[in-house]
Amino acid sequence: MKTxxxxxxxxxxxxxxxxxxxxxxxxxxxxxxxDGRIRAVLPTVKALTEAGAKVVVxxxxxxxxxxxxxxxxxxxxxxxxxxxxxRPVAFAGDTIGSEAHAAVAAxxxxxxxxxxxxxxxxGETSKDPAERxxxxxxxxxxxxxxxxxxxxxxxxxxxxVFELPRLMPQYAGYLIVxxxxxxxxxxxxxxxxxxxxxxxxxxxxxxGVIDHLLEKADRILIGGGMAYTFLKAKGHEVGISLLxxxxxxxxxxxxxxxxxKGVEFVLPVDVLVSAEFPDLKTKAPAHPTLVxxxxxxxxxxxxxxxxxxxxxxxxxxxxxxTVFWNGPMGVFEHPDYAEGTKAVAQALVDSPAFxxxxxxxxxxxxxxxxxxxxxxxxxxxxxxxxxxxxxxKTLPGLAALED
Ligand code: ADP
Ligand code: MG
Numbered sequence: 507m508k509t510x511x512x513x514x515x516x517x518x519x520x521x522x523x524x525x526x527x528x529x530x531x532x533x534x535x536x537x538x539x540x541d542g543r544i545r546a547v548l549p550t551v552k553a554l555t556e557a558g559a560k561v562v563v564x565x566x567x568x569x570x571x572x573x574x575x576x577x578x579x580x581x582x583x584x585x586x587x588x589x590x591x592x593r594p595v596a597f598a599g600d601t602i603g604s605e606a607h608a609a610v611a612a613x614x615x616x617x618x619x620x621x622x623x624x625x626x627x628x629g630e631t632s633k634d635p636a637e638r639x640x641x642x643x644x645x646x647x648x649x650x651x652x653x654x655x656x657x658x659x660x661x662x663x664x665x666x667v668f669e670l671p672r673l674m675p676q677y678a679g680y681l682i683v684x685x686x687x688x689x690x691x692x693x694x695x696x697x698x699x700x701x702x703x704x705x706x707x708x709x710x711x712x713x714g715v716i717d718h719l720l721e722k723a724d725r726i727l728i729g730g731g732m733a734y735t736f737l738k739a740k741g742h743e744v745g746i747s748l749l750x751x752x753x754x755x756x757x758x759x760x761x762x763x764x765x766x767k768g769v770e771f772v773l774p775v776d777v778l779v780s781a782e783f784p785d786l787k788t789k790a791p792a793h794p795t796l797v798x799x800x801x802x803x804x805x806x807x808x809x810x811x812x813x814x815x816x817x818x819x820x821x822x823x824x825x826x827x828t829v830f831w832n833g834p835m836g837v838f839e840h841p842d843y844a845e846g847t848k849a850v851a852q853a854l855v856d857s858p859a860f861x862x863x864x865x866x867x868x869x870x871x872x873x874x875x876x877x878x879x880x881x882x883x884x885x886x887x888x889x890x891x892x893x894x895x896x897x898x899k900t901l902p903g904l905a906a907l908e909d
Pocket of ligand 2: 865866867868889
């Protein structure tokens with residue numbers, strides 16, 4: 507993989523450089539609630555502007571349906587990028603239309619323009635390679651060189667990630683270099699004990715990684731929504747909790763394999779339950795009930811790990827040398843269900859281990875719950891991307907940078 511340093515050595519003064527960033531930040535209306543992903547691309551954009559490049563930044567935001575949708579505009583992310591860079595950033599109100607052409611044509615050396623959301627075009631995420639190639643060709647008209655730095659999207663076979671870099675000289679930006687370096691430390695020569703904490707809501711996305719981690723980790727702690735499919739596999743009733751019934755056999759197989767391999771597999775012993783999902787807007791008190799994880803009432807759902815589990819997980823993290831954490835332990839967006847996630851974050855902060863946090867919501871949780879991000883070894887900007895890397899899969903966006 508050629509890196510941006512090589513590009514800078516060759517000189518980029520006056521060259522148009524297309525930076526595929528990941529500005530997919532959580533927003534509440536017009537307010538960006540966590541700008542971590544924007545800050546993560548600053549080293550690359552700064553280096554290019556300081557070297558006199560004309561920088562064209564493109565990204566996706568959310569999941570618009572292949573057509574312009576004001577709810578998913580990149581306008582606010584672009585203006586935050588400008589604030590953080592301390593220089594004006596032009597924003598094109600379309601992706602490949604007249605505004606984009608005008609914004610790119612107007613770029614002076616060392617200036618930056620952000621294009622509107624790539625996913626406003628069906629070609630970005632299309633399953634049809636010809637449709638993706640067509641969008642890639644139109645994007646290619648904007649630049650002489652490609653810098654891939656949208657780590658959060660490298661597991662996607664999308665036009666701007668997979669097809670576009672093949673149309674011009676391509677380099678990896680600083681964020682991708684850093685992310686891949688960290689993930690290598692979790693796969694080659696990992697320092698032990700290696701403890702993995704998994705939670706969150708995307709159960710089916712995350713079960714796959716367990717298959718691979720059973721070969722690598724010494725201990726796996728499960729929380730969040732995926733805990734209930736495992737509890738069900740152990741024969742417990744889980745009420746109306748998140749459950750993937752079809753994955754119960756896979757969970758049983760994982761539990762058996764962990765036992766055979768001597769991998770410690772730890773499930774919650776107590777959970778906070780309620781008959782209702784909490785109101786995340788008003789944050790009205792939720793009044794959860796604490797129950798043993800083997801005694802979840804039929805009409806209730808588990809929404810966080812309980813205090814015994816918090817203590818247990820902290821103790822299981824205390825002697826770790828390497829920790830990978832993906833997925834909140836509960837519905838941390840509501841203060842009544844944030845304690846489990848806080849306890850895991852605190853255990854990582856207190857640990858001398860090399861600690862890696864992956865996942866958009868996990869990273870946002872760490873920051874919004876008030877932890878100092880410098881207290882962690884690394885906070886990854888990519889959840890799905892880091893999981894697929896750990897699964898040993900080939901990531902299309904990294905493969906495209908290898909060519
Ligand atoms: P990440 O983005 O870190 O990979 P996910 O997207 O998988 O994490 O999951 C984050 C979401 O999981 C959060 O919005 C949180 O509210 C939700 N969540 C955590 N635990 C539960 C649970 N027990 N039931 C329902 N949702 C949960
Ligand atoms: Mg998420």
